[in-house]
Amino acid sequence: MKGMTKLVQGVLLCGLAALALVAGPVHGAMRIDLDRDWQFRADPDEFGEWMGWMSTLPSGTDPVTVPHTWNVGRLHDFMGVGWYFRSFETPAHDPLTHVQLHFGATFYKARIWLNGVEVGTHEGGFTAYSLDVTAQLHERNYLAVRIDNRPGLATIPGYGARGTALSWYDWWTYGGMVRDVWLSQSGPAWVRRQSIRAEQRAAGWIVRDQVFLHSALPAGTPVQVRARAYGPNDQLTASSTQPLTLGEGDEDVALSLDLAKPRLWGIDHPDMYRMVVDIIGRDGHTIDTQSDAFGVRTVEIRDRHLLINGERVRLTGLARHEDSPAEGLAETPETMRRDYDDLKALNTTLSRPVHYPQNPFILDYADRHGIMLVPEIPVWQFSEAQFADPKVLALAEQQMREMIEEAGNHPSIFAWSVGNESAWGNRAGIEYFRAMRAMIRQLDPQRFVSFADDNLPKLERADQSAANDADFLLMNQYFGTWHGPAAALDAALDKVNALFPSKMVIISEFGFPGMFAKQLADADPSRIRTIEQQLPMLAARDWIAGAIMWCYQDYKSRRNLSAGLVEGFVEHGVVDEMRRPKPSYAAWKQLTAQARIEAQWTGAPATGFAVTVTPNSERQLPSYPMHGYQLVWALKDEAGIALASGSRQLGEFTAPAVLKGRLPPGSAGRSLHLEVRVFRPAGTVASERTLVWPATSVAATP
Numbered sequence: 001m002k003g004m005t006k007l008v009q010g011v012l013l014c015g016l017a018a019l020a021l022v023a024g025p026v027h028g029a030m031r032i033d034l035d036r037d038w039q040f041r042a043d044p045d046e047f048g049e050w051m052g053w054m055s056t057l058p059s060g061t062d063p064v065t066v067p068h069t070w071n072v073g074r075l076h077d078f079m080g081v082g083w084y085f086r087s088f089e090t091p092a093h094d095p096l097t098h099v100q101l102h103f104g105a106t107f108y109k110a111r112i113w114l115n116g117v118e119v120g121t122h123e124g125g126f127t128a129y130s131l132d133v134t135a136q137l138h139e140r141n142y143l144a145v146r147i148d149n150r151p152g153l154a155t156i157p158g159y160g161a162r163g164t165a166l167s168w169y170d171w172w173t174y175g176g177m178v179r180d181v182w183l184s185q186s187g188p189a190w191v192r193r194q195s196i197r198a199e200q201r202a203a204g205w206i207v208r209d210q211v212f213l214h215s216a217l218p219a220g221t222p223v224q225v226r227a228r229a230y231g232p233n234d235q236l237t238a239s240s241t242q243p244l245t246l247g248e249g250d251e252d253v254a255l256s257l258d259l260a261k262p263r264l265w266g267i268d269h270p271d272m273y274r275m276v277v278d279i280i281g282r283d284g285h286t287i288d289t290q291s292d293a294f295g296v297r298t299v300e301i302r303d304r305h306l307l308i309n310g311e312r313v314r315l316t317g318l319a320r321h322e323d324s325p326a327e328g329l330a331e332t333p334e335t336m337r338r339d340y341d342d343l344k345a346l347n348t349t350l351s352r353p354v355h356y357p358q359n360p361f362i363l364d365y366a367d368r369h370g371i372m373l374v375p376e377i378p379v380w381q382f383s384e385a386q387f388a389d390p391k392v393l394a395l396a397e398q399q400m401r402e403m404i405e406e407a408g409n410h411p412s413i414f415a416w417s418v419g420n421e422s423a424w425g426n427r428a429g430i431e432y433f434r435a436m437r438a439m440i441r442q443l444d445p446q447r448f449v450s451f452a453d454d455n456l457p458k459l460e461r462a463d464q465s466a467a468n469d470a471d472f473l474l475m476n477q478y479f480g481t482w483h484g485p486a487a488a489l490d491a492a493l494d495k496v497n498a499l500f501p502s503k504m505v506i507i508s509e510f511g512f513p514g515m516f517a518k519q520l521a522d523a524d525p526s527r528i529r530t531i532e533q534q535l536p537m538l539a540a541r542d543w544i545a546g547a548i549m550w551c552y553q554d555y556k557s558r559r560n561l562s563a564g565l566v567e568g569f570v571e572h573g574v575v576d577e578m579r580r581p582k583p584s585y586a587a588w589k590q591l592t593a594q595a596r597i598e599a600q601w602t603g604a605p606a607t608g609f610a611v612t613v614t615p616n617s618e619r620q621l622p623s624y625p626m627h628g629y630q631l632v633w634a635l636k637d638e639a640g641i642a643l644a645s646g647s648r649q650l651g652e653f654t655a656p657a658v659l660k661g662r663l664p665p666g667s668a669g670r671s672l673h674l675e676v677r678v679f680r681p682a683g684t685v686a687s688e689r690t691l692v693w694p695a696t697s698v699a700a701t702p
Contacts, residue, residue, distance in 0.1 A: 030185040034086060034143075035066045038177075042070060043081040043146075054144045055116035057085050067330035069107070069176035071149075077567060084145040084177055090137050096188040098216060099137055102130045104179025104360070107329065108155065109148040115141055123395065124156065125149075125178070125329075126357040126378065127402035133183075149175025154391045156399055157356070160381030162423050169380045170570070171321055171355070172556040174329035179359060189215040189223065189246055189279050191290035196275055196409050197446055198296045204260040205296055207238070211277050212252045219247035222282055227255045230274040232263055237273070264309050265295030265411040267349050267370035267624055268681050272411075295367065295411030301448065301472055304504045306545035308372075313624035314545055315350035315372060316535075316592045318343060318574070319509065320552040322359060325577050328556070333361050339579070340365045343552060344684060346574070346585070347592040349622060350546045352452065352474065352508050355380055355420050357403040366412035369682070373412045374474065374508070375403060376452070379419030387428035396432070397439050404443045415448035416440055417508075421476060424453055424466040433466035450474045452508045454483070457492035462499045472545075473500060474508035480530055481516040489534060493541055507538055509550040514571025515560050523571050527584040535591055539621040547621055549588060553577060592622055595629075595653075595678050597689040602660075605668065606693050609635075611659040611676050613650075613687075626653040628681040633659060638671035650678075 039061035041048075051058060070082050090099075103110070107125030111118060115138055120131040151158045151173065159166040195210040209227050217223075226241040238257040263271040272293050279287040300307040307313065320339060322329050336359060343351070348371055353362065356378040366373050377399045386392050400418065407413060418436040423429045437449045448471035455465075456475050462468045475496065480486035496505065512530045514523035531549070538547050553573040560570045569577045574585040595615050602608040613631055616623040634645040643664050650657055663672070674691040 032088075032091070032183040032185070034088065034181040034183060037086060038064050038066055038068070039085040040064045040068065040070065041083050041085075042075060042078060043083055044078070046081050048081065048083050048146060053083055053085070054113035054118070054146070055142065057142070058083075061085065066177045066181050067104070067179050067327075067332070069174040069178055069328040069330040071172060071174045071176070072326065072328045072330075078175070079150050079173060080175075081146060081148050082175055084147070086143045087141065088143065088183075089140050091185075093185060096216070097134075098132070098186050098188065098190060099134045100130045100184045100186075101133045101143075102128065102180075102182050102184060103177065104128050104181065106145065106147055106177050107149055107173075107175055108151070111146045113144045113146075124399045124402065127399055128179070128360075128406050129402065130184075145177065147175055147177070149173050153386060154389055154395070156392070156395050157378035157380050158382075158386070161383035161386055162381040162421070167381065168558040169355075169378070170557050170559045172323060172328065172558075174323075176330060178328075178330045187279075187287040188217050189213060190288040191277050191279065192250075193405060194275060194277060194290065194292050194409065196292060196294045198259070198262075198294075200298060204258060205262050207257045207259055207275075207294075207296070209240075209255045209257070209275055209277065210252060211255065212250070213246070213279065214250050215246040216248055217246045221246045223287065224280040225253050225255065226278045226280060227257060228276045228278075229257050229259065230276065232271040232273065234274070237262075259296065262296040265297040265367075266308055267313065267315075267372070268627060268629075270368055270370040270411075271295065272367060292409050293364075293367065294409050297411055299414045301504050304502065304543040304545075306504060308624075311625045312618060313349075314539075314618065314621050315624065316547050316549075316622040317348035317350040317371065318346060318549045318552040318588075319352060319354050321354050321555040322356075322362075323553070323555045323577075325556075331359065336361050337365065339552065340369070340371075342575070342579070344369055344371075346552075346589050347594065347622065347686070349624070350506075350548060352376060352417060352506075352548055354551075357399070357407065360406070363407055363410045363412065367410050371412055372414050373410075374415045374417050374450070374506075375407065375413060376417035376420060377403060379422060382419065382422040384423045384426045384428045387423060387426075387432040393432060393435060396436060400436060400440065401443060404440065408444055413447065415450055415471070416444070417474060418449065418451045420452040421454045422451075424451065425455060425459065425464050430466045430469070433469055437469065448472060452476050454478070454509075456496045456499070457483075459499055467500065467503075470503070472504040472506065475505055476509035476550075477507060478510060478513070479534075480526075481513055486530070486533065489537060493537070493544075497541065497543065503543075505541075505544050507544060507547040509548060510534060511550045511572060513560055515562055517571075520562070520571065524582045524584050527574075527582075528587045531584065531587055531591060535621055539619065542619075544621070549574075553579060593687040594622055594624070594626060595687045597676050597678070597687055599674060599676055599689055599691040601691065601693055606663060606672075608660065608662040609674050609691065611674075612656050613659070613676070613678060614656040615653050626650065626686075629653050629686065630679045631657060631659065631676070632679060633661075633674065633676045635661070635663070636673045636675065638673075640673075643667065643672075 041061045110122045112120050114136040117136050122129045157169045192212045198207045228239040229237050231237040240255045240257045276291045278289050305312050350372045352374040440449050450470040452474040454476040479489035512527035517523035538544050553575050554569040554577045557570045561568050599611045629650040632647045635643045672693040677688040678686045680686045
């Protein structure tokens, strides 16, 4: 796809308030947190409805706080129905107040009752939804939520049926209210969401904001819709106002704002903007306000290369399941932040995060730390029969639409994936992909569309597969384990290149699953050999724009375990389930450094040192422009006391940088450590090396 430009911006920002009304940045002007004070009870015999739990709290409940999953602890393997109950008071409000009940995600099928009245249902475990509860609110309210986490052939995720028998999907089934719950209050008209897109023009940039509204106002009511863009320094940079006549129902309005010289979003400079939209009544008062973050940037696939803001990039990273022993899928921000800080330390600039839509916290982190993402819906190893089922297509379209409407303003997202390792090589799989791509084009015409495929080398012709219709290829390859001998990778890559000579490729999964090791102690050494052997092979192919290792951590599953196990943690990560690094952690970190540091002592005995720092070229993985990096060095004695130090701005770092120095007087005969680091503009370490005297060994940790 030569010259096709993708340009995306935005992020959902959610502030929390503990049972108090606050000015909220999303879903209306006022928000009430409902995460605390829930009661939970399992319902293995499914008699909750018959017993009237939707209107009366049963006995035997346990107090819980949302996010929550029942599949941690004594009910860790419970598949079936669980109930959540909560009471709350409706704060004082005027008669025109509109109230919505929001769920960040409930896994998997949910039915919701308020004061004994069923107010809605939802299927899908990873996307947000909301319900209009204005008419059902009392002064004191009783909320009941029934959730069923059992998979089926027509659920997404569901049983994988591509093979000869039904199989569990490869992650744990965490039932529950796994993300936040809250109420929002707004006036008689409110902003449902924004779709923010930017386009580069000869005279600058234009930002287009499609604002989706809902109104309970009388027909013919005049209002104004105002959009204001604030820059990375939080200063107003542009605004636009448009008159609109509202009546009862949905409405949308398009606004345009000019940005003459915006600060562009990029990997090392992830500058973010903020769009504030107001609905203003005829008397000048603000009826509703919503704020979303966005970024301004271009993404292109040109001549099988990936470009950000016109600059070619080749990226690496790891996938990560939303899973931890203490929290399961119901992760806290602290857990997500800790893991993603670690992923950044592992030089992650690209991720297909995992097989399902991500927590908004993760998308926000990627926006603000320069990680490119390809989110995916959990269509995992589906068969031809599943793809041919209209219910499956309708559910996939629903989940994709919900993901795009929730996450579509994030600049970190450059493509969408419609599934993983499924029956893409038949008519039903091809038609499924074409239908999904057409729907996505309507919702989000600027982003690329693809899917993860593990059968590309088995094709005889490109038109045998939906891959022929994808904007680029996501290739899962496990040569050395599932896909055949490691030596077959070269030929497999060459065949994919011959089949699809015009398509860019991203290796969306590779690594070494521990189940293939003869004993557990052999697993990680095999993983290291896989990384060391295969990364150079991938880098040698100019048309491979990125490589994503599977995966960051060992995760809970019923599949891909050691022989005889039916549950446990899949040994597949560079850290274990408790986040303890394995040797492969250091190997991956070293091999994916963006710059190489060579250091040596000069003189005999040593009288000085010489250091050469070389940025990766486009023939390596990873490689991308290094703007604003800094070289910092320190010479320390055996007690860690600095004897000398210095730094240098590397500017446009495209050629080797050489640093030479002399040892200070009195250094002879002492144990010395020369520490050399290259820092990213954000202040994190991109590469480092320590040179030791008189020992001959050098410890290198990029």
